[in-house]
Structures are given as structure tokens and as C-alpha cells.
Amino acid sequence: MTEQTSAAPLDPRRRVEHFRDLTRDYLDGRLSEEAFRPLRLMHGLYRLRETTMLRVAVRDGRLNAAQLRALARIAHGRGLGGVRLTTRQNLQFSGPAIAEVPEILAELAEVGLSSFMTSGGCVRGITLDPLAGVACDELEDPRPWRALLDRWRETLPLASRLPGKFKIAINGAREDRVALAAHDLGLDLVRDARGELGFRVLVGGGLGRDARLADELTGFLHWPHLLTYSEAVLRVHARDGGGARLRTLVRRLGMAAFADRVAREWAGLRDGPGTLDREQVAAAARRFAVAPVPAEAPAQPVATTGPADYRHWVATNVRAQRDPERAIVTLSTKGRDVPPGWLSAAQLEWLAGVVETASDDEARLTGAQQLVLPRVRRARLFELWAEARAQGLAEANVGLLTDLVACPGIRECDLAHGDPQSIAAAIRDRFQDRAALRDIGPLTLRVSGCPNACVHHNLADIGIRGLRKQGGARYQVLIGGHGGRGARLGEPLGASFAAAEVPEVIDTLLGVHHHWRLPGEPFAGTVRRVGTAPFRAALELRGAAVPREVAHG
Secondary structure, eight states, X not given: OOOOOOOOOOOHHHHHHHHHHHHHHHHTTSSOHHHHHHHHHHTTEEEETTEEEEXXXXXXXXXXXXXXXXXXXXXXXXXXXXXXXXXXXXXXXXXXXXXXHHHHHHHHHHTTOBOTTSSSSSEEEEEEOXXXXXXXXXXXXXXXXXXXXXXXXXXXXXXXXXXXXXXXXXXXXXXXXXXXXXXXXXXXXXXXXXXXXXXXEEEOOBOSTTOBOOXXXXXXXXXXXXXXXXXXXXXXXXXXXTTSOHHHHHHHHOHHHHHHHHHHHHTTTTTSTTOOOHHHHHHHHHTTOOSOOOTTOOOOOOOOOSOHHHHHHHHHHEEEOSSTTEEEEEEOOOOTTSOTTEEEHHHHHHHHHHHHHHSTTOEEEOTXXXXXXXXXXXXXXXXXXXXXXXXXXXXXXXXXXXXXXEOOGGGTOTTOSSOHHHHHHHHHHHOOOHHHHHHHOSOOEEEESSSSOTTOGGGSSEEEEEEEETTEXXXXXEEOOBOSTTOBOOEEEEEEEOGGGHHHHHHHHHHHHHHHOOTTOOHHHHHHHHOSHHHHHHHHTTTSOOOOXXXXX
């Protein structure tokens, strides 16, 4: 198999013009539904139940003011209301008319946004640490490498002709904030004993019905070989995968046999035209240049004087970064009266002004449907909090139970069995006491409308997945999942429940945690220490009283 590795990417405007022609042919009946389907999917356009959805890629997970204003203008002008943030640093418009999509794409192209390769059988967007370049625990900035990979996937013909979706994540910090082990290809920046930079490479991860955590393919890949080695993995997947996801091939072959096939494929690519040199890396890095800050600058605590609500917000939504004059702020899209991850056109317009004046013209998307402002001057924090509060974006709940992630479910998705948005609203209504939420401590909660894992329920402390049982929608609980270092898949607790029971089920699980926890121990720590048996038993006897006193031994 021979693939071209140096072609220039098609100009986005030409691509939009081509898709406009295809859409016109489809609407005029000259192109069949069957023929149009893979073309629209490659451009991120879905037909879902009785509506449509357009998925837009956010390069590097970053949005500037011009892009935010364009999104607001499209959402308002075309009656779409706003956008929904996804768990893979994309965003989605719900309900665009198919005839209007080429015009929407043209508007997006003017500000450097595109929907190309956000769906279909291709290498999709590359997940990046939302704190890249500012995190105090960063070993190496992953953004230049992500940029090189992005150009590679757009220029390599094979990358858009795969038997199924292929997902990549890249990380450069001590903490894994991208769930490396849940991706087809996970790239972890490391240094060898001589100080040379390279990648620890993981392959074969994926979530959903057949969840599997990735295995290590190699402990160290020298940086010049990033693209050629990644291409070798793609070639083996395309040739030997039989149309299945990469994890299925790795499971079928075994890691040793898969690694041998990759090595033999790479032998014909190594040191070839796709090999990176220092100038290419330096050129990619210049895109992200900012005033230098010492890599090991001590993190300074953020001052917490002010009203109690402001102090709580600082404690949960603000963290230190490498620049002692600035802080990282998470604006919560998890208010009580809106679906998780939803931003209205008015909020987008407000955000455009904020990123211009408060965050060096940059907002970032996280894997938890949140927005991060990475470079907020500390002197501006109180003012920002007051403005965000007026916009409904200052809920002090980042990392807590009500910072839950939920998919649209049957409101938009053909695969869904239930309505996670209604469950999310019921959970927020039940767990309103802020002091109680802080006492529970850090907890990830993710609700999916089907066994597929768009919201990564397999990796949550508490994951809820929708099932089709007893003639309707039911929900099964998983606990003990974790997506960072030492990743673990959540364990199903057996029985399924009706939607109305889910908040009570969560309360029961929290009761078990409260009973068994050590002082200050988070939910995840209790599950690891005592196992899942007490939680399983409590759900089986859900009507029985669960002791609420704290046990210390």
C-alpha cells in the first residue's frame, strides 16, 4: 500500500464550494441519499431522528473572539439558539437546514473553523490537554505536535479512507487529562535516559459496548518518527482490521503480533519523506509562542478574599498556572436550568468580549463540556466572576457531582434509548446543597442515553448508560472508572433502573460512600479501597436504610 504523505491540504473555501455543489445535487434529486450520506458525514452533518446536527472541529481545542462571534451570529441568525460543547473538544449545532449548511460552513471557514473529518471513517480530531502550555505539571508542550498531526491527517489520503473512526489523544503533562488509554492511538510525551524527547505510544483503546483500554505499543518513539510510525499503525488497521475498530484487531491478534505487523510496516516508512526535522517542529511551535515563563515557576495560591460565593468559585473553578500573574479559570456550563455543555448565542457573544479583554484572545474546550480561560490576570478575577455570574456561567461546581456530563439522548440521537438531559436536570434538582456537594468531594458523573460512550461513562466514578429493556428505556450503573494515569473501566452493578429512579440510586451510592469513607476520602478512593460489593449490595436492597455515620476503620 503506497500513500502520499506530503500533499497540501485542500483550501477550506474550495472544500466548502465542492460540498455546496454536492448538497445542491442531493436536494435537486441528482444525488441519492445513499451516495450523499458518506459525503455529508465527512463534513460533520448528521440526520438524526427528526432533526439534523452539524459537528464543528475546534482546532487545538481553542476559540478566539472572532470565532466566538461567528458562532453567535450563526446560532442567532439561523434560529439555532446556541451550540453544544462535546467531550472531544468539538461543538455542535442542532437543527440546521441541510440547504443552509454550505453557507454555515462558508461562514466558519472565514474564521478558521471547519467541520471536515469530524465524522465518518477517518482520523477524527486529536484530543489535547486543555491546559497545554500553562499547566504547572507540564513536561513538554503538546500543542506543536498536535498541530503537526493535524496537518498530517488532512494530507494523508489513507486518513480519510479508514474502515471506521480513529481517535487520537496527545498529552505532555504528569497528569493525564486526555484519557490516553481510551483512544485508538494515545501519545504521551516522555524523555529517555539521555534526555531525548519522544513518545510513549498506546494503541487499541476505545469505549462503549466493547470497551477496552489501550496497551503500550512502544515505551519510547523518538520524535522525528511520530508521523511515519502513526502511519504504520493506520496501514495495519486499514489492511488487517476487517472493517472493525482498531481495538478489535488488537484483541484478535494479541499485542505482540500487532506490534510485529506495525514494525514490518514501519520498516518501509522509517526515515522516509514523512520524517520530521527540527525546523518543522520549530515552525509549529511558533504558532503558540507567548512571553516565556519559567517551566518550574512555583504555583501561587489564588487570593480568596471577598463574598462567600466568590470564595467558593475560586476554590472550585480557578487554579494556578505557570505565570504567577495569571490564573486558569473554568466557566461552568453546568447551570441548573440548561443542558450540560449548552452555550446560547448571547453567551457566545459575551465570551467573545471576555477572551479579548481577559484571556489573551483564547478560550479552550475541555472533555467535560466546559470552557477554560487559560490566562486570566489575577487582578481581573473578581470582575470576571461577577460578569460570568450574570451570564449563568459561574456555578461553583467544577469537579463536583453537579459538574455532570450528559449526551442529548433521544432528543437528537438515533442510537439513544433514553433522555439523559432530563435525568441530568433531575440530579441537579436533587443535589442542590453546595455544602453537601463540597463534603462529597471530587466526583465524576456521566450519563449516556445508550451503551455507546460519547460521554465516556466507562471512565466515570459513576457512569449511567441507557439500555433498551422491558419495552422501554432503562439505566444501568457503573462505578470505579477512571480516565487518567492508571485508567480503569467502570464495573457494572447489575440491575437496571427507570429514569425516575436514577437520582435516588445516586443518593444510595453516596450513602454507601459516606458510611465507608475515611476522613476526606473522595468517592473514587472509597471504591478502590472497599471494592464494589457494598455498593452492589446497597442497590440490591435499595429500599433498606443505609447507615449514614462515617466509619473510620
